Amino acid sequence: MTKQHKQIRLGAHFPGVNNTTVWSDPEAGSQISFESFRRFAQTAERGRFDFLFLAEGLRLREHQGRIHDLDVVGRPDTFTVLAALAGVTEHIGLVGTINSTFNEPYDLARKFATLDHLSAGRAAWNVVTSSDAFTGENFRRGGYLDQSDRYTRAAATVGAARRLWDSWLDGDLVADAQEGRFVADPHAGAYAYHDRFFDIRGRFNVPRSPQGRPVILQAGDSPEGRDFAAANADAIFTRHSTLEAGQEFYRDVKRRLGQFGRTPEELLILPGVTFVVGDTDEEAQEQARVIRRQQVSARTAINFLEQVWNRDLSAYDPDGPLPDVDPVVGTELLTQGRASVRRDDALQVARRWRERAEADNLSVRELVIETTGRQSFIGSPLTVASQLNYFVQNDACDGFILVPHLTPGGLDPFVDKVVPLLQEIGVLRTEYCGGTLRENLGLPPQAAAAEAREEAS
DSSP: OOOOOOOOEEEEEOSOSSSOOOTTSTTOOOSSOHHHHHHHHHHHHHTTOSEEEEOOOSSOOEETTEEOTTSOSOOOOHHHHHHHHHTTOSSOEEEEEEESSSSOHHHHHHHHHHHHHHTTSOEEEEEEOOOOHHHHTTSTTOOOOOGGGHHHHHHHHHHHHHHHHTTSOTTOEEEETTTTEEESOTTTTEEEEESSSOEEEEEOOSOOOTTSSOEEEEEOOSHHHHHHHHHHOSEEEEOOSSHHHHHHHHHHHHHHGGGGTOOGGGOEEEEEEEEEEOSSHHHHHHHHHHHHHHHSOHHHHHHHHHHHHOSOOTTSOTTSOOOSSOOOOSSOOSEESGGGOOSSOHHHHHHHHHHHHHHHTOOHHHHHHHHHOOEEEEESHHHHHHHHHHHHHTTSOSEEEEOOSSTTGGGHHIIIIIHHHHHHTTSSOSSOOOSSHHHHTTOOOOOOOTHHHHHHO
């Protein structure tokens, strides 16, 4: 029997709050104009993408007390943007990245349920966490949370939100004018949730939405993040640089699902990737080289180096060798915010960077270009389509979240040239098959948990 090809799931990441956006390119447009969001969303929908993805920037990153030059200044409120996009699109999912550390379950649940109603079942929540006090300064209570508690609170936040969504059952809202009966059950909307983080009880004031619950995404590669996704998420937004690394991640996360009573089909693996499409492979490679040098200017290269070394390196040549001095450890960081997050000890990072630079004869700028890039698919339309399909069919992922380098037209080459090839070989839909995001992603429906109301009664 011939194995059926897996369908490729596609998300479109609106450029911004990352190190891939080239805001200085002459073709780049506004990051905050609604026209940019509208054009980007409608292009993704024209390409039959599953969803549009908005990242989150709760505080502008600072480097030596100044706005980091990679931050695109201005990130409008996610819910406002997505609600507006619901009115100018029909099918594409609307994913908002909202922090579980600095928000409360009732407010989150209410906003996402409202978005799901307004969009007729296309809402999704990308759950992220934070533990740094710098970002927390924007919030009244400071917002600081020990790193070890980040995912514990995130799980509690999602659990409480689900309790709220499930406080309304399908069929509760009847609005029978003849009988004068608005709800089928007088206890509709009653909820209670108690744990170490939350002690809440009341009535949820948004009836059950078209999806029941929004689709849940989670962004994280750590062991704690993988477990959180396996227990709570419908899709995980990740990154990996090779086919082999993707396959290892895919196997590991899918294996974890059984611990939580779930099957591999209940969680999609969607790495964030970049792409460059040219008429030929050679042209695309040259375009990619130019783009990466736009993304990593001479000043940006030194900024990245200073994030690891935690010392002023402005006297060093970005086209020269790495510093021969060691990083400064245990003092106040030069970079504050998301850009300062490091997964390893600075001394270990510096050692690995020196080894790679020496082995490949790389300058500071060349090394930063090599170490900060996402997985990229570069080539002619046929090459890019073939590469994407190969990753999916060989279980390195279930699809991709594409991160273009330009706003708002960066997605156009992919939709115009690569999408038709994927449709031709039968791995990408030619029309949307369902009415909700959950249906279009091929995820199982979410039934309300009746015990949520029983516990509140």
